[in-house]
Amino acid sequence: MFSRQFRNIIYDSLAKLQQPHAVFVSGPNYTDLPRKLKKSERKPWVTNINELKRRARLEKRERRAVREVTLMTPENGLLVKGLVPVAHEVFAARCVLFDCVSRVSASIQIYACRLCGEVHVGHPPHKIKTCNVVGSPTSKEHNWERGGIEHVLPIVESFHLYDRLGRAVSHNERLQVDRIPAILELCIQAGLDIPEYPTRRRDFPVYRVAGRMIDFEKRFPKDDSYGNDINAYRFWEEKKKITKDEKTLNFTYNDICGFAVQGMEAWEKMRLGASKLMQKYAVQTCGYCSEVQVGPKGHRVRQCQAFKHQMRDGQHAWQEGTIDDIIPPVYVWHVRDPKDGRPLVDGLKRYYGKLPAVMELFSQAGACVPKIYNGLKREDIVVPQLDEEKWHSRFLWCICEDGDYAPQSHMLIVWQFTPCKWRATGLQVGNLNHSFDCVELVISCYFLLAKKLLEN
Numbered sequence: 001m002f003s004r005q006f007r008n009i010i011y012d013s014l015a016k017l018q019q020p021h022a023v024f025v026s027g028p029n030y031t032d033l034p035r036k037l038k039k040s041e042r043k044p045w046v047t048n049i050n051e052l053k054r055r056a057r058l059e060k061r062e063r064r065a066v067r068e069v070t071l072m073t074p075e076n077g078l079l080v081k082g083l084v085p086v087a088h089e090v091f092a093a094r095c096v097l098f099d100c101v102s103r104v105s106a107s108i109q110i111y112a113c114r115l116c117g118e119v120h121v122g123h124p125p126h127k128i129k130t131c132n133v134v135g136s137p138t139s140k141e142h143n144w145e146r147g148g149i150e151h152v153l154p155i156v157e158s159f160h161l162y163d164r165l166g167r168a169v170s171h172n173e174r175l176q177v178d179r180i181p182a183i184l185e186l187c188i189q190a191g192l193d194i195p196e197y198p199t200r201r202r203d204f205p206v207y208r209v210a211g212r213m214i215d216f217e218k219r220f221p222k223d224d225s226y227g228n229d230i231n232a233y234r235f236w237e238e239k240k241k242i243t244k245d246e247k248t249l250n251f252t253y254n255d256i257c258g259f260a261v262q263g264m265e266a267w268e269k270m271r272l273g274a275s276k277l278m279q280k281y282a283v284q285t286c287g288y289c290s291e292v293q294v295g296p297k298g299h300r301v302r303q304c305q306a307f308k309h310q311m312r313d314g315q316h317a318w319q320e321g322t323i324d325d326i327i328p329p330v331y332v333w334h335v336r337d338p339k340d341g342r343p344l345v346d347g348l349k350r351y352y353g354k355l356p357a358v359m360e361l362f363s364q365a366g367a368c369v370p371k372i373y374n375g376l377k378r379e380d381i382v383v384p385q386l387d388e389e390k391w392h393s394r395f396l397w398c399i400c401e402d403g404d405y406a407p408q409s410h411m412l413i414v415w416q417f418t419p420c421k422w423r424a425t426g427l428q429v430g431n432l433n434h435s436f437d438c439v440e441l442v443i444s445c446y447f448l449l450a451k452k453l454l455e456n
């Protein structure tokens with residue numbers, strides 16, 4: 001109610017101006033990044049906690065009734081046949097992505113902070129003061145050093161399970177079971193066969209009776225001796241050394257822009273395919289740290305050092321994982337013009353956007369960023385100069401709501417201005433002779449508004 005009256009007062013005051021001005025509508029066309037959690041905060045639940053309690057009560061009632069429960073794939077140990085090609089596509093996209101990043105990073109520099117680990121893509125590194133960790137200087141400026149692929153594509157590891165329906169990895173077995181990338185373990189459980197990492201494939205489903213899993217293949221083994229010579233642990237001792245010829249991939253491009261385009265497609269294909277796999281194959285993550293375990297349940301290794309780990313005896317607080325847990329997007333500041341050569345400054349950081357480090361690396365190499373990331377890039381916002389930003393912060397009003405706008409003879413107070421250029425999210429309107437026209441207009445609107453409020 002108050003906002004509508006306030007807007008009507010502005011319209012009546014602006015109607016007294018002699019010169020007509022352009023209409024300006026500023027809608028929320030940007031995307032906010034997830035808020036950085038505190039050490040004492042838990043990750044948000046993927047499934048509502050009330051729904052999890054309801055499922056637990058239902059499973060408890062089923063355990064009391066001693067009867068056979070038929071499980072669906074992949075909970076019964078069988079593969080989802082429709083997702084086996086997806087697992088192979090995700091693995092192939094991951095190989096292409098790492099090769100493209102290694103080739104593009106040879107031409108575009110990657111920086112990482114020695115203290116807080118923040119990453120910046122491109123030269124020179126930014127001067128935004130966001131280094132706020134123990135041991136950082138009082139100025140909060142970053143201490144940059146040259147980074148590599150591990151800073152752009154961090155690898156999240158998980159224990160490799162020979163039998164995904166078997167018992168969880170205990171604390172005493174933590175040094176015997178191999179740890180591999182979580183995305184690779186997800187592809188193996190979904191149907192990808194890698195000789196270095198054997199896994200058990202069932203021909204008969206597993207049943208559940210009174211809460212216990214019954215495997216008929218163990219009770220009535222098959223005639224063949226498949227899997228007798230496979231060791232369930234210490235796979236790294238039997239890894240075959242991959243030659244240089246086997247590592248080489250066939251690319252259709254030879255320039256850096258071609259590698260960037262192909263890497264961008266591989267990144268999107270890998271994340272999309274992994275999301276499809278996670279809809280059927282469960283992934284567990286710790287609610288307080290970055291530990292991930294691919295499988296229906298988490299391991300029992302006591303290595304968590306996060307919030308209140310003493311109450312859990314060092315064990316992890318397992319919950320359902322997301323795609324960002326196994327493929328973490330490292331968000332970096334987006335550089336609009338890499339050829340400009342000027343670093344991003346701290347005084348204008350609210351005008352800058354962000355992108356995942358992989359996409360920022362490929363975008364600076366010449367690849368087009370998909371439209372779904374336009375809200376993160378925020379390229380529709382004009383970055384003013386430092387002296388203009390001082391005026392802008394003083395006369396920044398936002399009175400437009402729900403897409404409403406005034407007649408053509410009226411003028412809403414602007415959201416963004418630079419000399420000879422006015423722009424809003426999704427809409428660019430008229431040119432003015434100089435930015436001081438905007439300042440005079442805002443000052444005149446301010447006095448007209450104050451006079452109107454005093455009269456009422």
